[in-house]
Amino acid sequence: MTYLLEARALRKQYADKLALRGLNLQIAPGEIFCLLGQNGAGKSTTINLFLGFIQPTAGAAFVNGLEVAAHPLEIKRHLAYIPENVMLYPHLTGLENLALFSSLAGFKYSESELLAYLTDAGLPAEAVRRRVGAYSKGMRQKVGIAIAVAKHAKMLLLDEPTSGLDPKASNEFSELLRRLSGEGTAVLMATHDIFRAKEVGTRVGIMREGELVDVRPTAALNAQELEQLYLTYMH
Numbered sequence: 001m002t003y004l005l006e007a008r009a010l011r012k013q014y015a016d017k018l019a020l021r022g023l024n025l026q027i028a029p030g031e032i033f034c035l036l037g038q039n040g041a042g043k044s045t046t047i048n049l050f051l052g053f054i055q056p057t058a059g060a061a062f063v064n065g066l067e068v069a070a071h072p073l074e075i076k077r078h079l080a081y082i083p084e085n086v087m088l089y090p091h092l093t094g095l096e097n098l099a100l101f102s103s104l105a106g107f108k109y110s111e112s113e114l115l116a117y118l119t120d121a122g123l124p125a126e127a128v129r130r131r132v133g134a135y136s137k138g139m140r141q142k143v144g145i146a147i148a149v150a151k152h153a154k155m156l157l158l159d160e161p162t163s164g165l166d167p168k169a170s171n172e173f174s175e176l177l178r179r180l181s182g183e184g185t186a187v188l189m190a191t192h193d194i195f196r197a198k199e200v201g202t203r204v205g206i207m208r209e210g211e212l213v214d215v216r217p218t219a220a221l222n223a224q225e226l227e228q229l230y231l232t233y234m235h
């Protein structure tokens, strides 16, 4: 089987810090893999290697079977990235941002199609023609999701996507992720939020000092057990 996201013995040495110590990870279509770990565990480094933002010191990251370092542009067509703060053009409206980003990805949509992507992602209809500079963080996340869906991304890379969102916005975000995973999208999400990981993830991996020290299907644990497990590794 071709995994949508795969890390093989992935290693990253920064000048004076070994941030990733030979990570092996496979994520299949429809999986939502949540990476948990303290600050500095290596979560963002993992995501940045899949995005090709940084180069591995050894090992390789694969996206849809393609090695990221060898196919930096091609892999971007399959991926959508949603960081904690989704970067959009603040002077353009939600609609204009979506039109711009989808055309950069090679898709041209009518206004009614663009509207449908935005409202499907949960953006209120009255907001779509307002400038993004006035949007809340949760609204920008929704535009980020709409962009991911409109470019038919097969994989989503999420770095702390719900940090700072209120519970309602976080819940809506989880629902969107579940819907996308139901359609076969593979999701890799770095998070500090154990409960959200349990709620939305299909598997959780606990990272510590650049290593994946435990991986579990979330169905096998309740939220308290997951918290207990996490704390065990943090000592």
Ligand SMILES: Nc1ncnc2c1ncn2[C@@H]1O[C@H](COP(=O)(O)OP(=O)(O)OP(=O)(O)O)[C@@H](O)[C@H]1O
Pocket: 014, 015, 016, 017, 018, 019, 037, 038, 039, 040, 041, 042, 043, 044, 045, 046, 190
């Ligand atoms: N560009 C860099 N240069 C040097 N060291 C770095 C660089 N980026 C990250 N590091 C170090 O690598 C380690 C892993 O960082 P990383 O950002 O991947 O962790 P993280 O698990 O995402 O943490 P957080 O939860 O704080 O985002 C940390 O010790 C960090 O200080």
